[in-house]
Amino acid sequence: MQMNFEKFKKYFEYLEKFDRESEKVNKHLSEIAGRGSVCELGYNLYDGFIEMLSEIVDDKNEWIDYYVFECDFGRKPMQVEIFGEKIKLDSLEKLWRIIKS
Secondary structure, rough: OOOOOHHHHHHHHHHHHHHHHHHHHHHHHHHHHHOOOOOOHHHHHHHHHHHHHHHHHOOOOOOHHHHHHHHHHHHOEEEEOOEEEEEEEHOOOOOOHHOOO
């Protein structure tokens, strides 16, 4: 399968939507059932989707995982260094550029 940035962005938006919806569910669950209550329904599929997307774009260094979990989809940008260039990882465009470099 050939992946370009537009397709990558489209598929990535599914991940981000799931993540935001899960946050809402967990917030409400904590209000109802008590602090620390978490619904993990769907996270195996979420992790599998990340793994599949990583294989399709040949993300050998697990940048997608890093962007999703460490940078919170760019909302908590981290500075990374690629081939001597420092990049603030805060967007899908930059993630794509790093993966394809």
